[in-house]
Amino acid sequence: xxxxxxxxxxxxxxxxxxxxxxxxxxxxxxxxxxxxxxxxxxxxxxxxxxxxxxxxxxxxxxxxxxxxxxxxxxxxxxxxxxxxxxxxxxxxxxxxxxxxxxxxxxxxxxxxxxxxxxxxxxxxxxxxxxxxxxxxxxxxxxxxxxxxxxxxxxxxxxxxxxxxxxxxxxxxxxxxxxxxxxxxxxxxxxxxxxxxxxxxxxxxxxxxxxxxxxxxxxxxxxxxxxxxxxxxxxxxxxxxxxxxxxxxxxxxxxxxxxxxxxxxxxxxxxxxxxxxxxxxxxxxxxxxxxxxxxxxxxxxxxxxxxxxxxxxxxxxxxxxxxxxxxxxxxxxxxxxxxxxxxxxxxxxx
Amino acid sequence: xxxxxxxxxxxxxxxxxxxxxxxxxxxxxxxxxxxxxxxxxxxxxxxxxxxxxxxxxxxxxxxxxxxxxxxxxxxxxxxxxxxxxxxxxxxxxxxxxxxxxxxxxxxxxxxxxxxxxxxxxxxxxxxxxxxx
Numbered sequence: 419x420x421x422x423x424x425x426x427x428x429x430x431x432x433x434x435x436x437x438x439x440x441x442x443x444x445x446x447x448x449x450x451x452x453x454x455x456x457x458x459x460x461x462x463x464x465x466x467x468x469x470x471x472x473x474x475x476x477x478x479x480x481x482x483x484x485x486x487x488x489x490x491x492x493x494x495x496x497x498x499x500x501x502x503x504x505x506x507x508x509x510x511x512x513x514x515x516x517x518x519x520x521x522x523x524x525x526x527x528x529x530x531x532x533x534x535x536x537x538x539x540x541x542x543x544x545x546x547x548x549x550x551x552x553x554x555x556x557x558x559x560x561x562x563x564x565x566x567x568x569x570x571x572x573x574x575x576x577x578x579x580x581x582x583x584x585x586x587x588x589x590x591x592x593x594x595x596x597x598x599x600x601x602x603x604x605x606x607x608x609x610x611x612x613x614x615x616x617x618x619x620x621x622x623x624x625x626x627x628x629x630x631x632x633x634x635x636x637x638x639x640x641x642x643x644x645x646x647x648x649x650x651x652x653x654x655x656x657x658x659x660x661x662x663x664x665x666x667x668x669x670x671x672x673x674x675x676x677x678x679x680x681x682x683x684x685x686x687x688x689x690x691x692x693x694x695x696x697x698x699x700x701x702x703x704x705x706x707x708x709x710x711x712x713x714x715x716x717x718x719x720x721x722x723x724x725x726x727x728x729x730x731x732x733x734x735x736x737x738x739x740x741x742x743x744x745x746x747x748x749x750x751x752x753x754x755x756x757x758x759x760x761x762x763x764x765x766x767x
Numbered sequence: 768x769x770x771x772x773x774x775x776x777x778x779x780x781x782x783x784x785x786x787x788x789x790x791x792x793x794x795x796x797x798x799x800x801x802x803x804x805x806x807x808x809x810x811x812x813x814x815x816x817x818x819x820x821x822x823x824x825x826x827x828x829x830x831x832x833x834x835x836x837x838x839x840x841x842x843x844x845x846x847x848x849x850x851x852x853x854x855x856x857x858x859x860x861x862x863x864x865x866x867x868x869x870x871x872x873x874x875x876x877x878x879x880x881x882x883x884x885x886x887x888x889x890x891x892x893x894x895x896x897x898x899x
Contacts, residue, residue: 512809512869516827537853539823645892671862673818684817688860717892720857725821728814728862756785756853757890 446503453496460489541724543641543753551636553651553710558635558750561733568623575613575620582606582613626743631655631706633736635750642732644721644757647714650693652736654708656701663738665693667713667752669720672729691716693734721756770798772882774870781886785852789886793870795841803840805831805873810848810866817861825851840872856887 463485551557589606592599636651652665669689675682693711701707713734723730734750776791783789789810795803810826826848832838846868857864869883 512807512811512822512824512827512871515811515822515824516809538825538851539854644890671816671859673816673861675818684861686861720859721853721855723854723857723862723864725814725823727819727821728816730857730859730862756855757892 446500449496449499449503451496452492453500456489456492456496460486460493463489537721537755539725540722540755541753546751546753547640551651554636554638554649556637556640558637558734558752560633560635561749561751568620571616571620571623575616578609578613578616582609585609622744626740626746629657629743630738630740630746631657631701631703633748635734635736637734637752641753641755642715643755644715644719645717647712650711650713650734652709652711653706654699654701654736654738655703655706656740657703658701658743659741660696660699660701660707661739661741662695662697663699663707663736664695665711665734665736667691667693667715668733668735670731670733672731674727689716689719699738715754717757719754722753768797770802770872770874770880771796772870772872772880774868774882774884776868776884776886778886781884783850783886783888784891785850785855785888787850787888788847789850789868790845790847791868791884792843792845794843795870795872798841798874800832800839800841802874803832803872804875805829806840806844807871807873808844808846808868809871810846810850810868812854812864812866815863815865816859850888855889 463482467482546558547556549557549559585602585606589599589602592602632655634651634653638649639646642648650665654660654663667690668687670685670687672683672685675684691713693713694709696709699707719732720730722732732752732754734752735747736750737745737747739745772793772795774791774793776789778789793806793808795806807827807829809824809828811822811824813822814820826846828846830840830844832840835844836842854864856866865885866888867883867885869881871879871881873879
């Protein structure tokens with residue numbers, strides 16, 4: 419027998435098992451209480467200062483101003499939550515979505531959205547076709563390279579080294595004063611080890627970046643369509659021989675979901691088409707490795723897709739393993755449109 | 768007794784292509800006409816899978832008693848829309864895209880009930896694969 423009022427309910431993203439009305443009332447109550455709490459407390463804090471002013475508490479720090487900031491955030495969060503809840507009460511998800519769709523028809527807003535009018539939920543390719551290639555029509559921009567790793571390594575190495583240096587000075591001083599800080603000294607041992615690792619990681623990344631030169635990928639047509647063949651040109655600069663170098667076209671599904679209070683994203687490669695795989699590729703500083711290949715988009719390929727929490731992405735990926743260095747991978751996104759041009763139905767770009 | 772909502776799509780195969788016209792009709796039974804506050808018909812897609820659900824409405828019509836003949840929203844009503852070029856129906860590993868036509872009926876007292884008919888939008892080249 420099912421209970422009329424469930425104590426515990428499931429919620430995943432925007433979906434929940436219980437009554438929407440009860441949920442909305444609960445939400446409104448929560449945010450309303452937060453709003454009232456913020457107003458009451460802030461008013462009492464401010465009025466107490468008006469009645470009994472204490473000038474010393476206005477100095478910057480973690481006292482009065484932090485309290486004002488926290489209480490103001492209660493008011494803003496609570497107020498916004500109540501308005502948001504009220505706006506959503508009594509309207510179906512379909513109606514809200516239709517309102518959003520109508521709003522997107524306004525030119526100013528539509529231009530800022532990633533989808534073209536004729537191909538909803540397919541990312542626009544304007545930023546992929548605004549750079550002409552030398553050998554083929556378009557030079558594709560790189561989406562993710564190992565540059566961010568170098569930035570991360572640099573930042574981490576700097577922060578870690580700074581912190582370790584300061585703590586080493588404090589610890590050494592304490593030993594020199596003959597009042598040793600043993601806890602700090604013990605804490606320094608793992609910190610120094612982490613610092614050494616961060617320096618090695620930084621140097622390794624810097625070395626790799628310096629030796630693996632830029633990767634350039636060009637294509638003779640864009641956007642891509644199922645069943646069509648496209649010419650690809652790859653130029654890989656560098657200063658050494660690659661043990662292996664390969665290029666592939668990947669189709670990746672991406673799903674973003676809430677798990678508790680965390681937002682997680684899972685990616686899964688669902689299709690991989692190899693363009694070429696080479697071994698022992700010599701690259702000279704003044705003579706980059708160049709290759710021309712073609713890629714055929716499968717007839718049953720899913721088109722690129724992008725919504726708030728889900729996506730299907732296509733990318734050309736260049737992977738290499740330099741001689742004596744770590745592997746690297748560089749991705750070049752491409753957009754695949756659905757096959758509507760050849761069947762004579764629907765609108766075409 | 769629960770009110771009955773019937774929704775029928777004209778094309779029995781429920782396989783459509785981008786640019787095709789989707790037509791259908793719906794009707795509500797086993798309820799007093801005064802009990803119905805509004806009826807919404809929408810043609811929409813939604814995602815299913817690992818990620819949070821996304822939903823977008825392609826066609827939407829809301830009718831209240833003032834829009835219906837003699838204020839009776841139960842009567843057979845037809846709708847029609849030209850389907851978009853994208854997104855196509857998709858059954859991936861962690862992302863799935865479903866299309867459906869959905870009728871949602873709002874009753875006095877705040878209760879609402881919906882019924883939906885799923886259908887596929889596929890490229891013409893994929894028709895042979897789907898039919899097998």
